[in-house]
Amino acid sequence: MRVFITGATGFIGTAIVQELLAAGHQVLGLARSEASAQKLLAAGADVHLGNLEDLESLRTGAAQADGVIHAGFIHDFSRFAEVCEIDRIAIETIGEVLEGSGRPFIVTSGTALVSPGTLATEDIIPVFNPAWPRASEQAADAVADKGVRAAVVRLSPSVHGDEDRHGFIPIMVNIAKEKGVSAYIGDGHNRWNAVHRLDAARVFRLALENASAKARYHANSEEAITVQSIAENIGKQLNLPVRSIAPESAAEHFGWFAQMAALDCPSSSTWTQEDLKWQPTHSSLIADIENGVYTQ
Secondary structure (H helix, E strand, C coil), rough: CEEEEEECCCHHEEEHHHHHCCCCCCCEEECCCCHHHHHHEEEEEEEEEECCCCCCHHHHHHCCEEEECCCCCCHHHHHHHHHHHHHHHHHHHHHHHHCCCCCEEEEEEEECCCCCCCCCCCCCCCCCCCCCCCCCHHHHHHHCCCCCCCEEECCCCEECCCCCCCCCHHHHHHHHHHHCCCCEECCCCCECCCCCCCHHHHHHHHHHHCCCCCCCEEEEEEEEHCCCCHHHHHHHHHHCCCCCCHHHHHHHHHHHHHHHCCCCCEEHHHHHHHHHCCCCCCCCCHHHHHHHHHHH
16 A cells, blocks of 8 residues: 655654555655655655645645555644644645545544543544644544545554653653652642554554544553653652642643643553554553663
C-alpha cells in the first residue's frame, strides 16, 4: 500500500514511517522543510513538500495514496483553538479527496479526555467540549459518512521513548530542574496511561490495514500510572526531593502544565489488542525513566 503520512518526521510519525516500511508499505511523507525531507529520504520514504495549512499539498498528497495516516498536529498551546481548527480543516480536506473510495484514513486523537476519572474504553464517544476544541474525531466521523474507511487512533497523554523532547515527561523533568523539586498535585493518585512510541506506531499500521469505518483504537500499553510514582522516579533520577503541591498552588508551580499534571485518565486497550491482534512489547514508562531516557 502507498501511504501518505502527515507529521511524518515527528516523534511518533518517524516511528510510524519505520513501521510501515518494515511491513512492506511505501511511504509518502509530508515535509515542510529541507531538513525534514532529508530525514524522510534517509529512512527510505518518498517526500511530499507542504504543511498542514497548505491545503493543496494535502490534496495532492492524498490523491497519490492508497491510504492516509494523519499524525500531524501543531503543538502550540498558546493558540490552541486556532491549531485545532487547522487540524479539523486538514482532516476535512484530505477526506474530500478520498470521498467514495473506501480507502483507509487513520486520524489521531487522544485518550486523556475520553472519560476523565474513570477507565476509558474504545466504545466511549465523548461529548465535544468547547473548552477543549480539538474536533479530530468528529471530523473523522464526518469523512466516514462520505464513503471513506476513516478510523481513529487515540494516543496516550504520555507517548514515551528515546528522542522524546516535548511530551509530558520531559516537561515534568524540566519543571523539576527549574524548581529544584519533583512534584505532583495533592495525593498524586491521579493516573496517566502510557505507551512506548514503537508500540503506538504498530497500532497505526494495524489500524490502517484492518480498521472498519468509525472504529476507535486505544494506543496505550499501560492503563494507569500514578503521577506520584512518575514524580518519585524523576526525583530519584535527578537526585531531587519529591513533594506534593497543594491544588491551589499547582498553577504557580507547574504554570500552563498544571491542568495536565492534574489529569486522571486511566485507559483500557483490551478491545484494541483483541481486534488488531496487537501485543505491546517495548519498555514501560517507569522503566524508561529509570533507565535514564529523560535524564541523560
